[in-house]
């Protein structure tokens with residue numbers, strides 16, 4: 417499936433973030449975009465001279481990463497990065513590889529620094545303008561075991577710590593900077609403003625990237641990509657595909673047909689709600705496909721989470737292709753794929769490293785698919801999609817809705833899925849969400865759902881012995897789904913909710929609550 421890189425002639429200023437695999441690389445993009453600076457993250461091994469010429473960055477940031485430059489085979493920026501002629505900022509590993517590649521020296525530090533540290537500014541710099549003064553000390557966040565011990569020609573130190581003599585470095589003549597700490601994390605108090613100094617004062621960006629600008633650029637890009645082709649858009653009722661559908665409709669009008677697939681793995685009342693809400697608000701053709709037997713039949717006896725996603729991803733495509741034929745064929749399939757869906761489905765260097773989950777709409781897509789993908793939201797985080805939804809005038813019922821994964825209840829029934837279990841879970845989940853709404857907590861919580869465990873336990877009800885399923889309740893707070901904390905309900909709320917569920921849903925006699933954050937857990941149980 418091809419994904420076209422944006423044509424730089426259509427885009428205004430943009431920063432390139434080269435990813436060396438840090439857990440917080442995405443936060444660099446978050447900080448820049450919050451500051452109105454458009455940027456994209458691309459794996460280090462894909463950024464060559466052709467890419468740079470096509471992308472046309474006004475500045476380049478090299479992210480952190482787990483490797484050590486002391487290992488010959490560790491990742492490097494391609495040489496063209498240093499000759500392209502725009503300012504460069506290296507962060508942690510990014511600083512180390514700049515030094516290693518430009519002739520300096522990195523060693524394994526005997527005093528590693530993880531967490532809070534304090535830098536002392538030894539030289540003023542445009543990077544610290546309006547923030548940090550020479551001689552001042554400032555809190556930063558460190559996470560490194562190697563450190564720079566000798567600078568390449570043309571560089572000088574601008575900040576130090578007792579363990580990192582080159583905690584920040586600069587070659588002002590070439591506008592190349594490096595910091596050993598992480599300005600992208602909130603624990604480096606002035607980090608966002610330091611990044612803003614780099615993008616605005618040093619790279620010359622004006623910070624005019626807004627959702628209105630994105631909307632204009634993306635509709636032009638969609639027209640460019642689709643031409644007079646026909647597009648099928650998978651509409652789940654979630655904010656991502658709803659925003660994608662409205663944006664695409666704005667770009668190509670009647671060339672778009674939306675398809676809502678009732679997989680039999682939806683929540684109670686979901687199909688009716690989605691179809692009526694969308695048809696009620698938009699004059700976009702919406703096909704409602706009843707596919708419960710198809711999906712449950714294919715999932716029968718399958719208990720591996722990745723296989724479930726592959727089956728569901730593939731079956732979605734089968735249905736979309738079937739519907740495409742009914743409207744005389746379609747050249748493109750549009751999905752509300754988001755950046756987090758992509759990040760969790762592929763590794764940072766496109767290599768074979770750990771994939772957390774193959775999101776059904778990314779890793780789950782079959783190779784044989786004969787429609788090209790249109791994924792206008794692929795570079796956006798969830799909260800940016802909500803902002804775009806509001807920009808497009810989407811009803812709050814869509815914009816504020818908790819995310820619901822495409823595989824639906826299939827990944828909320830660990831083990832083999834059946835209609836009986838899906839019905840039990842649907843009823844329990846509806847009561848849980850009803851309790852949350854009645855308590856006025858829905859908008860405080862990023863996502864809440866029930867999970868039906870493949871575990872039966874003994875209970876006693878009406879002096880009778882029961883041997884029924886265990887239900888787990890999950891509720892998290894998050895901003896982008898990349899990290900999350902469990903929501904701290906009161907014990908009273910949980911107790912009342914558990915009682916309601918056990919009383920009203922046959923087949924459940926025990927309710928637990930999941931207090932695991934992300935990481936180390938993931939939001940969904942599969």
Ligand SMILES: Nc1ncnc2c1ncn2[C@@H]1O[C@H](COP(=O)(O)OP(=O)(O)OP(=O)(O)O)[C@@H](O)[C@H]1O
Nearest residue numbers: 650651652654655656657677751752819820821822
């Ligand atoms: N039931 C469905 N019918 C049609 N398309 C679907 C369905 N479920 C998922 N999709 C497609 O897969 C993509 C990703 O699925 P996902 O569950 O993330 O839905 P979403 O629209 O992104 O909403 P959200 O993530 O906010 O719940 C969707 O954008 C949509 O294109």
Ligand SMILES: O=c1[nH]c(=O)c2[nH+]cn([C@@H]3O[C@H](COP(=O)(O)O)[C@@H](O)[C@H]3O)c2[nH]1
Nearest residue numbers: 774775776819820821822823897938939940
């Ligand atoms: O469209 C989707 N297809 C999937 O296969 C999938 N798996 C997880 N999710 C959603 O992604 C966010 C992060 O979830 P995890 O922490 O479980 O990965 C949460 O919002 C999850 O609901 C999915 N969405």
Ligand SMILES: NC(=O)CC[C@H](N)C(=O)O
Nearest residue numbers: 480481508509560561562
């Ligand atoms: N956070 C990082 O980029 C770490 C860089 C390198 N792996 C080190 O430990 O020093």
Ligand SMILES: [Mg+2]
Nearest residue numbers: 654656752754
């Ligand atoms: Mg989604």
